[in-house]
């Protein structure tokens with residue numbers, strides 16, 4: 389039997405009787421096992437299996453859509469489309485030399501940011517990696533302030549001094565934008581500790597990629613968060629690659645969600661192409677965090693449609709592999725369900741599309757017209 393097929397079989401067997409993509413129920417999950425959906429063996433490389441699993445779940449997705457406020461559904465779709473068009477424009481202007489330095493795009497992962505962050509209260513906190521432009525906008529930062537930051541201009545959210553990897557806004561409770569893989573896991577845990585200490589009631593969403601899970605900081609942070617009952621939701625955005633290295637080549641175990649069990653922490657595996665599934669899992673985690681401060685690890689699996697960054701030659705995967713995942717495009721899946729639920733029709737999608745394009749054009753115009761920071765800014769806000 390080929391290796392992938394063996395792995396798939398093993399996974400299907402272990403997830404069948406599980407509540408969280410693993411064979412066991414930690415104590416803190418046992419009582420709420422009914423609320424946690426069974427995710428059948430979604431394999432790392434088998435898109436067909438994932439597609440079949442999604443289609444099986446589609447009915448419940450449509451039921452969930454019907455229960456949700458139409459205004460909220462529209463905003464969710466708008467944010468996903470805005471994120472996609474914004475990032476396509478970033479790629480375009482980057483190639484024209486308008487953006488310097490590193491630039492990591494979020495195309496293909498929009499359902500993760502929208503599904504999770506739009507379940508938060510505005511006062512809740514978010515911290516993330518360098519793949520941060522779209523998440524900054526979902527948290528409420530304007531496309532203008534994000535685009536101008538990419539251009540290194542004064543109108544940027546940190547006055548053009550951070551660039552692509554360092555979006556930040558205290559006002560919007562968005563704490564970066566971090567370039568050190570896994571670094572934000574420690575900082576996010578500290579943010580959750582501060583919220584608990586000060587009794588602010590805030591929840592922290594801490595995003596990181598699957599490659600960061602191999603860093604010591606992940607294990608140290610989760611241990612403390614569970615021990616001290618910190619209101620932190622760890623979201624591993626498993627886009628299956630860390631630069632040019634696939635998860636299979638870098639991680640001895642397959643399930644990231646299951647790693648939380650070493651700390652007896654609640655955990656779930658989620659299909660990151662399905663924005664409603666992401667929202668539901670995040671709402672369950674938020675409830676846990678608000679009720680008794682319990683942390684959660686969510687492994688949300690999607691696929692990075694673009695290269696690691698704008699300078700990635702992309703010679704480590706095939707076009708066929710990318711194409712297969714593009715067939716599960718999270719925006720297309722969401723639109724299909726919205727259409728089937730008769731919530732929105734084609735003319736609504738066209739309107740959303742044109743609003744997103746207009747917002748991106750406005751952001752580019754703002755960035756182009758914004759001046760570069762003055763020389764006198766060179767030594768302000770410099771802490772080290």
Ligand SMILES: Cc1ncc(C[n+]2csc(CCOP(=O)(O)OP(=O)(O)O)c2C)c(N)n1
Nearest residue numbers: 519567568569597598599600627629630631
């Ligand atoms: C501590 C550290 N080691 C290595 C790097 C170089 N590096 C930048 S991104 C990256 C891959 C990270 O992949 P993942 O965590 O899966 O996030 P993704 O880029 O897929 O969103 C690496 C190794 C770094 N920035 N920091």
Ligand SMILES: [Mg+2]
Nearest residue numbers: 597598629630
């Ligand atoms: Mg990755």
